[in-house]
Amino acid sequence: MDLLNVRIAAEPDIARIRQVTSAIAEACELKSFAKTRIVTAVLEIARNALQHGNGGRAHFTIRSDRDLCWLVIQIVDQGEGLPEHADFVKGRRPYKAKSGGVRARGMGLGLTGVQRLTDRFDLDSSKEGTRAELAFKLPSSGEHESELGERIAEKIAELSATDPLAELSRQNRELAEAMAERELLIDEVHHRTGNNLALINSFIQLSKRGAQSEETREAMAQLESRVLSVAKVHQELQRANLSDRIVLMPLLENVAKHAQDAFSNEELDITISVFGDQVSVSGSAAIDLGLIVNELITNAYKHAFAGRRSGRIDVSFEQDGLKNDETIWTLTVKDDGVGLRSEIKPERSNSLGWRMVRAMSARLTGTIFTGSNDGFYVRIEFPMAFATELRLEDSD
Known part of the structure; x- marks a missing residue:
């Protein structure tokens, strides 16, 4: 028995x-x-x-x-x-x-x-x-x-x-075992996700090289850039030991570099600068921000520099002054291109890219503003709780 x-x-x-x-x-x-x-x-x-x-x-x-x-x-x-x-x-x-x-x-x-x-x-x-x-x-x-x-x-x-102490010990042990099992499963999920993203990106690159039309190659380049944005967030999560907090500036720098590599060519040389405050955001927010920045850089490459061989795109994430008596965070993507007429509102566009930007901004409680000022800019405002400012030792 x-x-x-x-x-x-x-x-x-x-x-x-x-x-x-x-x-x-x-x-x-x-x-x-x-x-x-x-x-x-x-x-x-x-x-x-x-x-x-x-x-x-x-x-x-x-x-x-x-x-x-x-x-x-x-x-x-x-x-x-x-x-x-x-x-x-x-x-x-x-x-x-x-x-x-x-x-x-x-x-x-x-x-x-x-x-x-x-x-x-x-x-x-x-x-x-x-x-x-x-x-x-x-x-x-x-x-x-x-x-x-x-x-x-x-x-x-x-x-x-x-014997409440013994029972508490048993419960604590079971909780520790459950947490250890959870960490193992999460680690396995991240490992499989990384492999799958790399495989998807390889398929995209093969399709892009085999494409006959310029339109198809451009669509493949946009898709490749989106996948790389998600893959970079995944890598940063693993580097942060799956803590679900990601330092934002290195992520945005990598997203910008991947977009630059995907769209630059002999006929178009665009300089992209990324700067801002040292902050961390949640893993899910980082994925959305990476995709938003990727879409806005892609739009700038496609529309801002018609008839030009060079240009500049600035990407920033900074703490802004008081708005309604509260400090806010702002994500800004600005180019020095041809700009848009005031009556044109690209943020209302029904294109896939802008639908993604609107949906992800709303999910992050962000508010979108656009305008033309020596080029075109997109500014998205987030509440102060959206990002956490890093201490000096955190950023070393």
């Missing part, structure tokens, strides 16, 4: 195993010496599992064998097994580790005493871990195994109810 499993991952777990073993021994109506014998043997092996086996678990069961009833505790660890030089001899002789006539330290220490304390002791060890099985005869009272199991279960329930 299975009773319960107890994880062995930290020192509080050893205390938990002591309490559980003691409670089970009491439920089995063992006398003081027999109870002490069981607790001592179990704790010796449990501590070995924690200190030398990278942790593991203890499994408590009740087994019937003819007229005998046994309490069996199996402790399995996750270590690399017993050292190769240890030669353990089974049978009724004590387990000894040969090491120049001196009993080996580490996992072998205390095994002789454990065997003497148990009624039956079995040990298996390999490079995958070590399994120790300790068995103790229980008093023969004619009691059915299920009845004994029920009494032990009640005792364990009482222990959990009257």
Whole structure:
């Protein structure tokens, strides 16, 4: 009959195993010496599992064998097994580790005493871990195994109810395990995302090189630039150890560089400058900002420099003066191109690029303004809580 499993991952777990073993021994109506014998043997092996086996678990069961009833505790660890030089001899002789006539330290220490304390002791060890099985005869009272199991279960329930520290330790451990599993899954998702983005970008580049028309090559270049913007945010998230906060300036500089590489050619040489305050934003906001800046730079390349061989685009993210008694952040993309007539409102355009800019700006609680002043500019205002200013040590 299975009773319960107890994880062995930290020192509080050893205390938990002591309490559980003691409670089970009491439920089995063992006398003081027999109870002490069981607790001592179990704790010796449990501590070995924690200190030398990278942790593991203890499994408590009740087994019937003819007229005998046994309490069996199996402790399995996750270590690399017993050292190769240890030669353990089974049978009724004590387990000894040969090491120049001196009993080996580490996992072998205390095994002789454990065997003497148990009624039956079995040990298996390999490079995958070590399994120790300790068995103790229980008093023969004619009691059915299920009845004994029920009494032990009640005792364990009482222990959990009257021991809030142990229960808190268990809950904290489960939470830590869940968080560790979550981090592993997130890491795997980011790894797969990076591979997928690289694969998509390779397909786009192949399509662009094989395109026959200039219109198709231009569309492929825009798509490549968008994918690279998302890929850069993904790389920055990994560099920030998946903290979900990204330093904005290096991201915008890379987005600008990728756009410049995608659209510059022998007939058009555009200089792009990126500057502003050192801030961090959330990962999701960084993705949107990268795509917004990429779209606005792309629009400038397509429309601002008709009939010209050179030009300039400035990208900035800065803290601005008070507006409605509040300081705001502003993202500005400005070119020195031909500009637009005042009656033309590109932000109302139904093109895919402007629909993306409007949707992402609204999602970030941003407000769009456009105008012509020695060229064309797009200014998006964000509330102060949108970005966090970096301390000096954060930006080093």
